[in-house]
Amino acid sequence: MIVKNVNTEVSGDIIVTHLIGQIKMEDVNDWFNDFEKICQQFISEGREYKLLVDRKGYIPDHFSVQKEWKDKFFNKTMLKHSKAIAFLLEKGEIMNHLKQSNTKESVEFFDNYEQAFKWLVEYSK
Numbered sequence: 001m002i003v004k005n006v007n008t009e010v011s012g013d014i015i016v017t018h019l020i021g022q023i024k025m026e027d028v029n030d031w032f033n034d035f036e037k038i039c040q041q042f043i044s045e046g047r048e049y050k051l052l053v054d055r056k057g058y059i060p061d062h063f064s065v066q067k068e069w070k071d072k073f074f075n076k077t078m079l080k081h082s083k084a085i086a087f088l089l090e091k092g093e094i095m096n097h098l099k100q101s102n103t104k105e106s107v108e109f110f111d112n113y114e115q116a117f118k119w120l121v122e123y124s125k
Contacts, residue, residue, distance in 0.1 A: 005054075006031040008038050013047065013083075014120050015039065018054040024061050025068055032072045039078045048081050050120045054088040056111065084108075084123040086116040 004021030008031070017035050019028070042049045053073070060066045079085075084106045089095045091111045099109050106125060110116035 008035045010038060013042075014050045014052060014117070015042070016052045016054065016117075019069065020054060020057045022059050022061060023065055023069075025065055028065055028068045028072065035073075036075075036078070039081065043077070043081050048083045050123060051082050051085045052088065052113075052116055052120055053085060054113065056088045056090055056113075058089075082106075083125060084120055086110055086120050088113055088116050 004023070004027065005018045006020070006023070006027050008015060008017040010016070015035075015038055017031070019031050039049070060069070085108075087098070087107070087109045089098070089109060089111060095109050095111065102109065106123070108116070108119055110119070
């Protein structure tokens, strides 16, 4: 059984958000409410943040769930306040494609949590 983990936490200037497990539309909405509150707190204080987006083990129950997540996550207001984004994903074709097509120095893709977190801690621009 896959354990569902839909939460967001803060470590210094790094926001770590998890969307893992068998995910339904309401899970995306619950996840986004917490994620947005935390981002807005930084934004209202005039602070930038780094994001670790943990989607390793993410299984949407329908293609519309993935679309909903993308529509919510790729929000211009929240993304323009982020200094760097590390995505934690399963190894495979999707990650290989994202790594090859990525043109942003402030975005990286990982399959190891510690490496992703370390990259964010060390990232400065």
